[in-house]
Each structure stands twice: as C-alpha cells, then as structure tokens.
Amino acid sequence: MSSWxxxxxxxxxxxxxxxxxxxxxxxxxxxxxxxxxxxxxxVNESGFENYFEIxxxxxxxxxVGQPANSKSxxxxxxxxxxxxxxxxxxxxxxxxxxxxxxxxxxxxLENILAMTDSEDHKEKVQLLREYDPKPEDGEVxxxxxxxxxxxxxxxxxxxxxCKQLLEQLKPQVSP
Ligand code: 4NP
Numbered sequence: 001m002s003s004w005x006x007x008x009x010x011x012x013x014x015x016x017x018x019x020x021x022x023x024x025x026x027x028x029x030x031x032x033x034x035x036x037x038x039x040x041x042x043v044n045e046s047g048f049e050n051y052f053e054i055x056x057x058x059x060x061x062x063x064v065g066q067p068a069n070s071k072s073x074x075x076x077x078x079x080x081x082x083x084x085x086x087x088x089x090x091x092x093x094x095x096x097x098x099x100x101x102x103x104x105x106x107x108x109l110e111n112i113l114a115m116t117d118s119e120d121h122k123e124k125v126q127l128l129r130e131y132d133p134k135p136e137d138g139e140v141x142x143x144x145x146x147x148x149x150x151x152x153x154x155x156x157x158x159x160x161x162c163k164q165l166l167e168q169l170k171p172q173v174s175p
Contacts, residue, residue, distance in 0.1 A: 005130070019052050022057055022101055023054075023057075024108055025103070029068055030144055031154055032058065033056050034083065034158050035056060037083040038162045040052075041081045042162055057089060057091075069151075071143070075155050095115065101124050102165075103128070104128055104140040106138065112125050131164040132160060133164060141154065
C-alpha cells in the first residue's frame, strides 16, 4: 500500500458482523452498479462472500427500479462480471447502516456529506479513487452520454480501486 492511500474505517470482520459497503453514483445504473458487481466478484473469488455485504445506490431518483445500463453490463460481462443491481435512491439511514459509503465523484460526495450530521457519518464517506493507485483527479467520470470506451475506462478504474480497497480490508477478516 502506498503511504498516501486512505484507510477505510476498520473493525474486525466476522460472519456475524459482515463489513457493509455501498457504492454511490448519480443514477445507480452505470458506475455504482459496476462497483457493486466488481467488488462482489472479487469477494467471491477470495472466498469471503460471507464476510461482506455489498450494495449500490444513486443520489438521484431518476432511474429507480431499473437494471444496470446495457453498456455497463456489456463491458462488465466481457470481463466475467455480472451486474445484478436494481437502482434505488441513497437514503439518510444508509449512513447508519453501512461501514463504508463510496461515492464515485465529488458531486455525489458533496450530496452525501450534506445528509450527514455527525463526524461518525462523515468518516464513513470516502471517494472510491482514494483507493486508486492512479487517482488522477479523484473522480470516476460519468460515462452515461458517451460511447463504449468510456464504460471500459470506468470498469478499469473501478476494478483497480476495488482490488486495493479489498486488500486493505482483508487483514480485518477473522474466520
Ligand atoms: P451513473 O450515470 O450516475 O453512473 O449511473 C448516470 C446515469 C444517468 C444519468 C446521469 C448519469 N442521467 O442524467 O439520467
């Protein structure tokens, strides 16, 4: 781990108390379903599926009830990852429920922080690219209005960030 890389909120992770994460973007049809799908895939590959509870949400209600965007799903499936989410809107009680709340960009970070009323809540909210070995501007770009290459770029960013995040959480898992 690079010394600059952010630490997630840490605690012992057990089957009785799985670590709960929610990925958050605007629509919950492109970037955050990709985060949910990739993190679940990595957790399954590691044999830790009983130790993590993974979800995604959108700060908007634009697409509530919809499955992942077809280009997001196509790109994910080309990498062996299935996107199974149905869009829902992020809600204030998610700040209590989840251990780590992971917005994809600064606008969504600000929208979530505006719903917080304690330091405990604020500390749980961390941009995904805090875990990217190549963080660039710290944001996962919105691919919605562009072509397939933008969705592939999102997949690559989210995959390498999720790998690093899981590596930082694994030492907390107590079988
Ligand atoms: P997402 O992408 O936030 O990654 O799910 C978007 C989906 C829909 C819209 C914008 C971004 N929209 O404006 O409807």
